[in-house]
Amino acid sequence: MTGTLEALARELPPGAVSTAPDELRRLSRDRSGQRPDAPPLAVVRAASADEVAATLAWASARLIPVVPRGAGTGLAGGATAGAGSVVLDLAGMNRILAIRADDGLAEVEPGVITADLDRAARAVGLRYAPDPASAELSTVGGNIATNAGGLHCVKYGVTGDAVLGLDVVLADGTRLRTGRRTVKGVAGYDLTSLLTGSEGTLAVVVGATLRLLPTPTRTGTAAAYFATPEAAAAACAAVLDAGVRPSVLEFLDGRTLEAIHRLRGGPRPDGQAFVLAQTDGFAADAEIAAVHAVLRRTATRAEFTEEPEAAEALLATRRLALPAVERLGRVLIEDIAVPRSRLAAAVRSISALAERTGVPIFTFAHAGDGNVHPLVLAEGQDEEAVRETVDEIFRLALRLGGTITGEHGVGTLKRAWLEAESGVEALRVQRRIKEALDPLGILNPAKAI
Structure with missing residues (x-):
């Protein structure tokens, strides 16, 4: 350990600083597939806000880059760390400090x-609504850093909609509290919203005050197959046009259905696209019947249920989508969003793109909010064709009036596209904000903006 790291180690409890090669390698990566050219300088396993502050004060004084990290489930390269940097591992700061049912x-x-918080809330009749696909693995801090979404976004919003306040540490080690514990409040600039989704480039989150919601009294589930992906996307739009507010509205294309069939066997799918919908709350039964009525107009087969066991069977198809595609080899899990009215156009264009380039694309979507996930199969494909396919997906999103990322963040993978959006x-203003809060540029450099 160098003299510089020894100075850091003296500021922290024994064992908090590690330079073990296997740990440096493991904690320098996330799920994006990005591989740094060289390992980081060290890993700091922080156990308290004071240790985070000490680490950042040390790094600031020496101009050493710091990469905050949760569980490493990010898909945009936001938690990758290379030569000369220090990984600030926050996974050990894992206490639920309080659940206040009376204040929600x-x-x-x-x-x-994330899922542990939801389980703790449900024990007192509440729930934590944000539910990214990685909820059983991802951390609340990581979700806040990327403003993560999930299946329930269509009704309950993204992570930021649940964040009331934050405890953070600035780049120089200064502690700061933002937001409040009340549902409403407009005093001063909204620093909480600024920091949520900033991908660790403005401050390090060391605590959060989060909104909890009542557990739904009832849930209804509907599923339908369609002859074409365009028909399925149009049916999703029709559900929303009917005035129903589902809690889940998901879409899977035919290529994804075929991958699921190969994984689990059984009867072949009844169509070339699949839609899953859920409603919840006191009116769930009436709402799911209304959703089913819309879906069955154009579906090859449609069904709905209010029974939990039957609902689980319908949900199984959606849950198998990602693992079914990932077992085919290395995939790039892309993440765009378009206006809900352009979902059918996006699905149609992605299918045409796959035909044109010859690169397989498996598409599923949070149809209720226009968030599309084209999974580009890179395994065994020409690298140049894969790059062009991914770039064209981003171009498509912007042409349709959408965004290059709906919930995964920019990280390293999408920085080149940020100015185009x-x-x-606007990018100049964002960089001025970065310079104001992190003038030395040590917090997660070369990420997000």
């Missing part, structure tokens, strides 16, 4: 696993 809120540390002036 929870106070947590950033390393709390934001524009020169």
